[in-house]
Amino acid sequence: MDFHKMSIVGKNINLEVLRSTEIGLFLDTENREHDGILLPKRYVPKGVDVGDFIDVFIYRDSEDRIIATRLDPYIRIGEFAYLTVNKVESYGAFLDWGLPKDLFVPVSQQRSLMVDDGYYLVYAYIDEQTDRIAATAKVHRYLQNEAEDLEIGQEVDLLICDETDLGVRVIINNKFWGLIFHNEIFQNLNEGQKTKGYIKAIRESDKKIDITLKKEGMAEVKDARSLIIEALHDSSGFLPLHDKSAPEAIYEELEMSKKVFKKAIGNLYKDKMIAIKKDGIHLLE
Numbered sequence: 001m002d003f004h005k006m007s008i009v010g011k012n013i014n015l016e017v018l019r020s021t022e023i024g025l026f027l028d029t030e031n032r033e034h035d036g037i038l039l040p041k042r043y044v045p046k047g048v049d050v051g052d053f054i055d056v057f058i059y060r061d062s063e064d065r066i067i068a069t070r071l072d073p074y075i076r077i078g079e080f081a082y083l084t085v086n087k088v089e090s091y092g093a094f095l096d097w098g099l100p101k102d103l104f105v106p107v108s109q110q111r112s113l114m115v116d117d118g119y120y121l122v123y124a125y126i127d128e129q130t131d132r133i134a135a136t137a138k139v140h141r142y143l144q145n146e147a148e149d150l151e152i153g154q155e156v157d158l159l160i161c162d163e164t165d166l167g168v169r170v171i172i173n174n175k176f177w178g179l180i181f182h183n184e185i186f187q188n189l190n191e192g193q194k195t196k197g198y199i200k201a202i203r204e205s206d207k208k209i210d211i212t213l214k215k216e217g218m219a220e221v222k223d224a225r226s227l228i229i230e231a232l233h234d235s236s237g238f239l240p241l242h243d244k245s246a247p248e249a250i251y252e253e254l255e256m257s258k259k260v261f262k263k264a265i266g267n268l269y270k271d272k273m274i275a276i277k278k279d280g281i282h283l284l285e
Contacts, residue, residue, distance in 0.1 A: 007126060007131050008029070008058045008066075009058050009059060009060060009066060009126060009131055009132070009133060010058065010059065010076065010077035010124070010126055010133045011057070011058055011077070012055060012056070012057050012058075012076070013055070013056060013057075013058060014053050014054070014055050014056075015027035015028055015029070015037070015053065015054060015056060015068070016028040016051065016052070016053050017048060017049065017050050017051060017052050017053075017054060018035075018036045018050065019036075019050055020049070020050055022041070023038065023040065023041055024038050024039050024040040024041040024042075024043070024044055025038070025039045025044055025048065025054075026038055026039075027039055027054070027056065027068055037056075037058065037066055037067065037068050038065075038067055038068065039054070039056055039067075039068040039069070039070070040067070040069075043068075043069050043070040043071065044070075045070070054070075055070075056068035056069060056070060057069050057070075057071065057072070057073060057076075057099075059073075059099060059101065059133055060101070060131070060132050060133070061100070061101055062100070062101050064132075069099060071098055071099055072098060073097050073098045073099050074096075074097045074098045075097050075103070075122070075124045075135070076124060077124050077125060077126055077133065078123075078124070078125070078174060079123070079124055079174050080121060080122070080123050080139060080142075080159055080171050080174055081097075081121075081122065081124075081159070081192065082119055082120065082121050082122075082159075082191055082192030083095040083096060083097055083103065083119070083120060083122055083135070084096050084117060084118070084119050085114050085115065085116055085117060085118045085119075085120065086102050086116075087102065087116070088113075088114060088115060088116055090107075091106065091107055092104055092105055092106040092107050092109075092110075093105045093110065093114040093118075095120070095122065095135060097124075097135075103122075103124070103133065103134070103135050104132070104134050104135070105120075105122060105134065105135045105136065105137060106134065109134070109135070109136035109137060109138055110137050110138075111137045111138055114137070119191065119192070120137050121137065121139055121161060121191075121192075122135040122136060122137050122139065123135060123136050123139045123142050143171065143175065143176065143177050144175060144176050144177070145176070145177050145206070145207070145208055146176075146206070146207035146208070147176065147199075147202045147207050147208075147209050148176075150172075150176070150199050150202065150209065151199060152199050152200070152201065152202065153198060153199060153215075154198065154199045155196055155197070155198055156172050156173050156196070156197055156198065156199060156211075157172070157173050157174070157194065157196065158170045158171070158172060158178070158194065158195050158196065158197045158211065159171040159174075159192070159193075159194055160189045160190060160191055160192065160193040160194075160195065161191060162191065164179070166179060166181060166182070167179050167180045167181040167182045167184070167185070168180045168182075168185065168189055170197070170211055172197075172209060172211065176209055177208070177209070178197075178208075178209040178210070178211045179208070179209070179210055179211065180197070180210075180211045180212070180213065181210065184200070184211070184212050184213065184214075185213070186213070186214075186251050186255060186256060186257050187213065187251075187255050195213070196213075197211045197212060197213050198211065198212050198213070198214070198215055199211065200212040214256070214257075214260065220260055221260060221263045221264050221267060224254075224256050224260045224261065224263070224264035225264045225267055225268055227254060227256065228254065228261075228264055228265065228268065228274075228281075229268070229273065229283070231253070231254060232274070232281070232282075232283040233283070237282060237283035238279075238280055238281070238282055238283070239253065239280050239281050240279060240280040241253060241254075241261070241280050241281060242265070242276055242277070242278075242280055242281060243261075243262050243265065243266075243276070245258070245261075265281055268281075272284060
């Protein structure tokens with residue numbers, strides 16, 4: 001790896017331990033003109049010796065030195081996240097991203113002036129002039145509205161964003177905007193939450209992406225079957241739910257829609273795994 005030609009700031013990387021000192025370990029950068037990158041003593045795992053390799057995250061500390069840490073930042077280069085503001089200055093805001101040195105958002109990269117304790121969606125990038133990690137709240141330039149290399153039913157990573165009249169906007173795979181319609185939501189969703197979802201539709205007219213949180217079709221029913229059986233085992237073989245139960249009661253107990261619940265218990269009934277009675281469903285041994 002040629003560290004002369006590429007910046008390692010903002011990256012997770014596996015480096016060899018060059019030497020151990022009272023202040024921590026110095027890690028090899030393959031740049032013999034320098035003494036290596038310091039991993040401070042408080043982050044050194046037990047049992048690590050010279051010659052061992054260790055996974056670290058690289059950033060610049062408050063004195064602008066390249067330094068290593070074993071801490072896991074809340075956001076990495078090329079990612080989106082909701083972060084909380086720790087401090088505001090006239091020239092920018094400093095966000096908590098899980099490391100000792102806060103993440104800087106210049107005033108020019110704020111959609112509106114950030115305030116103390118505010119919670120904002122940002123994108124992390126490398127400032128090429130300073131080689132420092134920074135963030136921007138002007139995220140739209142880094143996101144695509146039109147689907148590319150996505151398939152119906154594909155599992156994707158989601159970042160929950162803001163609510164609209166139609167549903168909840170999400171960021172898909174750190175690359176695309178998507179939408180979960182209100183009638184597809186059967187669980188609590190919070191801004192900044194990360195979860196899994198599935199591509200429900202890619203609209204022909206504008207190539208925008210609709211998301212569902214549950215697997216479609218029989219795959220969803222199969223998962224629901226397993227969840228119901230598990231819940232029955234946990235409740236001594238009985239659940240006070242049936243096909244006439246209110247959707248809210250079903251969701252509160254099992255976090256699934258009534259439509260999926262009815263398909264799943266019908267499936268289980270046919271397989272003679274449950275009995276459906278007036279008081280609810282009973283597990284058959």
